[in-house]
Amino acid sequence: MAASRFAASDLRRPAGSSPKPKGRAENKDTLCRNVLIYGHCRYEDQGCTFSHDQNKNSSNQADMSRRALNVESPSFTPANLQSVSKKPTFSTQAANAPTFTPRGLGASPALSATPADPEAAIFNPAAIREFTPSFELNSQGVSNGSNQDGSVNYDAFAMASVGQSLPGVQFNPYVDEQGGMPGAAGGFYQPTAAYNAPLQPLQHHLYAPVGPYREDLMPYHRLTHDFFLPDKIREDLQKKAEASLQVMPNSQLPQMENYHSLVPLDTNHRNNANIFSYPSWIYKATASKTGNLYCLRRLEGFRLTNEHAIRSVKEWRKIDNANVVTIHDAFTARAFGDSSLIFVQDYHPLAKTLAEVHLAQLVSPAPAPGGRFPAKSPISEAVLWGYISQIANALKSIHSINLAARCIDVTKIILTDKNRIRLNACSILDVVQFEMRRPMQELQQDDFMQFGRTILSLATSTPPAQLANVNASIEQMARSYSVELRDTVIWLLTPAQPPSQKTIEEFIRGIAGHIVTTLDQAQHHADDLNSELFRELENGRIARLLLKLGAINERQEFDGDRTWSENGERYMLKLFRDYVFHQVDSNGNPVLDMGHMLRCLNKLDAGTEERICLTSRDEQTSFIVSYKELRKQLGNAFGELQKTSKQGRGF
Numbered sequence: 001m002a003a004s005r006f007a008a009s010d011l012r013r014p015a016g017s018s019p020k021p022k023g024r025a026e027n028k029d030t031l032c033r034n035v036l037i038y039g040h041c042r043y044e045d046q047g048c049t050f051s052h053d054q055n056k057n058s059s060n061q062a063d064m065s066r067r068a069l070n071v072e073s074p075s076f077t078p079a080n081l082q083s084v085s086k087k088p089t090f091s092t093q094a095a096n097a098p099t100f101t102p103r104g105l106g107a108s109p110a111l112s113a114t115p116a117d118p119e120a121a122i123f124n125p126a127a128i129r130e131f132t133p134s135f136e137l138n139s140q141g142v143s144n145g146s147n148q149d150g151s152v153n154y155d156a157f158a159m160a161s162v163g164q165s166l167p168g169v170q171f172n173p174y175v176d177e178q179g180g181m182p183g184a185a186g187g188f189y190q191p192t193a194a195y196n197a198p199l200q201p202l203q204h205h206l207y208a209p210v211g212p213y214r215e216d217l218m219p220y221h222r223l224t225h226d227f228f229l230p231d232k233i234r235e236d237l238q239k240k241a242e243a244s245l246q247v248m249p250n251s252q253l254p255q256m257e258n259y260h261s262l263v264p265l266d267t268n269h270r271n272n273a274n275i276f277s278y279p280s281w282i283y284k285a286t287a288s289k290t291g292n293l294y295c296l297r298r299l300e301g302f303r304l305t306n307e308h309a310i311r312s313v314k315e316w317r318k319i320d321n322a323n324v325v326t327i328h329d330a331f332t333a334r335a336f337g338d339s340s341l342i343f344v345q346d347y348h349p350l351a352k353t354l355a356e357v358h359l360a361q362l363v364s365p366a367p368a369p370g371g372r373f374p375a376k377s378p379i380s381e382a383v384l385w386g387y388i389s390q391i392a393n394a395l396k397s398i399h400s401i402n403l404a405a406r407c408i409d410v411t412k413i414i415l416t417d418k419n420r421i422r423l424n425a426c427s428i429l430d431v432v433q434f435e436m437r438r439p440m441q442e443l444q445q446d447d448f449m450q451f452g453r454t455i456l457s458l459a460t461s462t463p464p465a466q467l468a469n470v471n472a473s474i475e476q477m478a479r480s481y482s483v484e485l486r487d488t489v490i491w492l493l494t495p496a497q498p499p500s501q502k503t504i505e506e507f508i509r510g511i512a513g514h515i516v517t518t519l520d521q522a523q524h525h526a527d528d529l530n531s532e533l534f535r536e537l538e539n540g541r542i543a544r545l546l547l548k549l550g551a552i553n554e555r556q557e558f559d560g561d562r563t564w565s566e567n568g569e570r571y572m573l574k575l576f577r578d579y580v581f582h583q584v585d586s587n588g589n590p591v592l593d594m595g596h597m598l599r600c601l602n603k604l605d606a607g608t609e610e611r612i613c614l615t616s617r618d619e620q621t622s623f624i625v626s627y628k629e630l631r632k633q634l635g636n637a638f639g640e641l642q643k644t645s646k647q648g649r650g651f
Contacts, residue, residue, distance in 0.1 A: 228539070229532055240349040244293055246284075254335040259285035259296065274465070275409060275425075276432055278302050284347055294328065295347040297425060302341040302432065304332050309434035313343070316427040318401055323394035325414070325424045330431060343428060351414040354387075354421070358458055359410060379458055381481050386419050388455060388488065388511060389518040394423045395447055395504045404443035406430070408450035409464060410457055419521075441501060448502055452492030459489070542601050545634075552637045553577050569633035572623060575614035576604075576630055607631040 032050035034041035044052050228234070246263060253262040266282040278299040285296050304310060313330040320326070329344040358379055391408065398405050406429040414424050457464045459477040467473055470493060478486045488511065496502045508515065553574055555564050565574045580600045583591040603610060607628040614623045 228535060233532060243349040244284075244347075253283070256285075256333060256335050258288050259294070260288055261286045262296070265295070275407065275412065276428055278341075278432070293347040295325075295345045297343045297345060297428070298336065299341040299428070299432070300336070301338055302332075303339050304341065306434055309431045310341075312430045312434065313427050315401065315403060316430075319397055319403075321394055321397040323390045323422050324397060324426065325422045327427050330427070341431065343425070345424070348414065348416045348422070351416045351422075354410040354413045354415060354454075354458065355463070357415050359461060359463060378461060378480060381485060382517075383419055384455060384459060384481070384485065385511075385514040386518050386521070387421055387458070389515045390421050391423070391451060391454075392504060392508055392511065392515070395451070396508065398426065399444055399447075399504050402440055403430075404440060405447050405450075406443055408447060408454055410454055413454070418525075444504075445496065445502060448492050448507075449495075452489050455492070456489050459485070538602075541605055542598070545601050545605055548634060548638050549573065549577060551641060552634070555641075569637045572614065572625060572630065572633055573637060575616060575623065576600075578617065579612065579614055603627045604630055604634070 028049065028051055030050050031054065032041045032044075032048060032052050034043070034048075035052050035054060041048055041050075041052055229237075247261055248263045251262065253264070255262075263284040264281065265284055276299055278301060281298045281300065283296040283298065285294055286292070287294060310330050310332070313327055316327040325348070326346045327343065328346070331342055331344075333340050333342055391413075395405060405423055405426045407425050408423065412423070412425045414422050416422055453464055453467060453470075456462075456470070456473050456477060457467060459481060460467075460473050462473065474486060474490065474493075477489065491502075491507070491510070552570060553565055555570075557564075564570055580597055583593070583596070585591055604627050609626050609628055611624055611626045614625060615621070
């Protein structure tokens with residue numbers, strides 16, 4: 001029997017096993033146990049010579065699946081790992097391995113430990129550093145602000161430094177073509193140190209609102225609201241305009257020589273003859289020569305006995321004060337069936353007297369308890385100081401030309417606006433009581449007495465005729481108002497000791513602080529009106545555009561051309577009109593978007609570079625055109641109309 005070629009111990013080995021230890025070249029086909037047990041091998045990049053690709057050797061996976069594996073077994077550590085932990089060496093087959101991109105694993109302190117450390121073999125997720133994005137620009141990888149894929153990184157905070165390195169050329173915002181400027185490239189303008197223009201084109205159609213602002217509006221309300229007057233101001237102005245244009249149908253009032261269309265204004269106090277000793281009537285009238293509106297105050301039954309009396313009105317024409325109603329003329333008339341004295345004054349629509357505003361519940365019958373009209377609250381001290389400052393301003397102008405008001409009463413002081421008062425009917429007593437001449441200093445001292453009684457009447461809500469006990473009224477006022485206001489009223493009501501005289505300059509010095517407060521309030525009100533005026537300025541620009549578009553569109557009689565609006569620039573403007581005003585929704589309903597109309601007209605007036613798509617009504621023709629081109633077409637088309645018109649200078 002022939003001798004066996006293999007030893008007995010070799011015959012007991014499983015089939016396919018090698019009688020020699022496997023080297024590195026043979027281990028590359030063997031799947032690593034860490035991959036089978038844990039799903040990955042942490043020593044893969046540190047010299048582990050076993051295979052880590054589960055799909056590469058499916059036969060080995062099937063063979064290993066038959067073996068008995070224990071998931072609780074410790075991690076397998078290759079024996080030759082010690083020699084490669086510090087200076088790893090790779091086989092020649094490592095050059096064919098795919099490129100590996102580490103995820104911060106090499107910087108982990110847990111993996112930098114030696115394999116001999118028992119705790120180093122335990123996987124610690126907390127030891128892996130978390131990814132932190134960085135927003136810093138990489139100057140080596142990015143050139144001229146662009147990425148590797150060609151996209152541009154725009155940073156609003158970093159673009160300012162880019163603009164500083166650009167060449168300096170002065171930008172002219174009034175030139176349509178910036179390319180014609182020396183040194184400019186195309187339509188792009190370069191900022192300078194003196195003119196810090198932004199890099200992006202200016203949005204001229206977005207107008208900066210002038211304060212004060214309203215903060216309770218939503219963004220979709222703001223554009224339309226900011227373009228028009230506030231509802232409260234517009235309503236007040238419309239009411240005043242309506243009152244100015246009001247006429248009296250079937251009027252029995254006479255038509256005078258110089259004034260017509262008389263409308264009675266004051267019928268509540270027609271029987272009150274306490275001030276002038278004659279029944280007085282007030283009318284609104286229109287001047288026949290100029291068409292201006294005036295206020296006519298008529299004294300019924302007055303007979304002029306001295307011609308010099310009516311000439312005293314000429315002195316009152318010199319007064320130009322914001323708190324005095326201007327007097328224009330005075331004359332006698334018999335158009336009303338009697339001898340009447342008529343004074344011509346400025347007309348302030350919807351003006352009310354202080355008695356009607358603050359003492360109305362005392363003039364009219366008191367309502368029943370629980371009625372609709374409760375008693376009004378007392379006047380605030382700030383309002384009273386405002387009245388005092390304005391009356392003092394009026395008296396200073398009157399006394400400075402050696403005149404006296406002689407008529408400071410709550411029924412003759414009108415309120416024309418919020419806390420805005422004017423002295424009315426000041427010159428009437430100079431004519432009526434011309435024969436009863438009194439010294440001017442005495443009349444001016446009497447103005448202070450009437451001034452004090454008026455403020456005391458308003459502070460105590462008592463009509464002047466019922467102020468019998470002045471001391472009791474002052475004590476009542478002291479309970480609700482400050483000591484300074486009480487002392488001011490006492491100073492006005494206390495006569496000066498002869499030969500000294502009280503002067504309005506002395507009084508103004510005493511209330512200078514409150515006059516400054518009133519001036520500050522007036523300036524704030526002027527700022528409010530000024531900001532509203534800016535809105536009306538924009539309305540004028542839009543109205544001019546609408547007039548031009550209305551004159552150009554659908555004009556078929558121009559030079560006998562029946563297709564005026566269907567050719568050239570006129571056709572483009574016709575499509576623009578449909579784009580702005582004739583848009584419809586998906587159901588064919590009109591879209592009345594005020595904000596869209598205003599935006600388009602503002603952009604057209606500014607001539608921006610934004611492009612829009614204009615489509616004909618049959619949807620067969622479309623144009624891509626910019627607002628700048630439309631603006632030029634509008635000017636050219638309107639210029640053609642001006643060539644044949646002699647009235648084109650209006651634009």
